[in-house]
Amino acid sequence: MLEIKPERVSTRAVFADALPELALRHNVLVVDTDTGSIKPTPGMDYLNVGIAENAAVGLAAGAEHFGQRALVCTFAAFSVSRAFEFIKLDVAYPRRRVCIVGTHAGASGGWLGPTHHATEDLALMNALPNMRVVVPADALQAVSLLEQCLQYDGPTYLRLGRKASPVFEGLPEPELGVPQQVRPGRDVALVATGPEILALALDVAQGLAGAGYSAQVINAHTVDPESAGAVGRAVDAQCRWLVTLEEAWTSGGMGAQVASAAGARGIRWLPIGVTGFLPPGSHASLLEASGLTPDSVLRQVLTFVSDPK
Known part of the structure; x- marks a missing residue:
């Protein structure tokens, strides 16, 4: 682990x-x-x-x-x-x-x-x-x-x-264009990119486990459209929900590429990232203002997976 x-x-x-x-x-x-x-x-x-x-x-x-x-x-x-x-x-x-x-x-x-x-x-x-x-x-x-x-x-x-x-600790050697599963799971796939966000995804996966959900975590270190297909294929076949996490605007970012690649499977998608311009502030405070904290993301994901739509 x-x-x-x-x-x-x-x-x-x-x-x-x-x-x-x-x-x-x-x-x-x-x-x-x-x-x-x-x-x-x-x-x-x-x-x-x-x-x-x-x-x-x-x-x-x-x-x-x-x-x-x-x-x-x-x-x-x-x-x-x-x-x-x-x-x-x-x-x-x-x-x-x-x-x-x-x-x-x-x-x-x-x-x-x-x-x-x-x-x-x-x-x-x-x-x-x-x-x-x-x-x-x-x-x-x-x-x-x-x-x-x-x-x-x-x-x-x-x-x-x-x-x-x-x-x-324990992160495999990366290969350009090849995503890394860093935690197995079968219910929710958390696809993360970047250091702060991968750490966030691991924390959220623990919280989901406590709520009875098995969460897969994927490190998407290459996030272009050419790599998105590989990320989509890395999502566990049993996963019903896809959550993408990025320190970027969600419009056109990593999540949009991955969701497009995985769309044929009919998997539901929740994009989480930055949604607007940010004021001056510490890095931590700006992540918090964007909802990119373990508590905030966990709440968003639990609401998402409990929605019967």
Whole structure:
């Protein structure tokens, strides 16, 4: 059974630590947008273009056109707003081997406010053909999935939080595009993406067990439409209810992809996530305001499964 470790580790921090060696190993041009996340080392092919996300994506796409893999590090809120057209036309359309890394994703920007919250990124990146959208479940998965993104033959978007987040004991090595069942169950399937949300799903599964329901928990670390079919197939055949949990707007996000893939089974679906703009606040307070707490989600799920419709 998956356990939550007592320590918390930032996915952004482990990304910064692992990137120099991986960039050298895989001959990757790293293009930074003055994020403060990357500490270049000798021999690392690194370029900081400042707060110029459009230029960063264009440079990366050009380098890939001439044979070099590239990675762009941005704040998630800016990659999917300022640079979206460049990602669409310069990266996704020609299937460039460019990894877009978005930090401060979801509500993890906290007190920086709605200008820096990125709750629309999953929907926007999922809308792009050819794009793999990746949300590591913890710091350990972040390093493995970063390397897989750097080896993938096409564009990827790697979504990272800002500060320390849960780390899991017993979480299997991830494989791009392959969901992970981390708790078996036969009544309710809880599909979660991201560290805080996977921890939330495990807590809710325990609460459902106490109410007499067997809850399956699935870690969806790759959430694009190409991966949604695999998530849908991972849902236990006996499950009558599907609940998707994400730190993002539910319109067009992970849950919408999974529900679409599982729709042919006639399984009932409850999407739970962020439903509007969020004010400045701590990460924890913003999750609470969004109803993304164990007590709130458990209440929502119990109401859902008790509805005879």
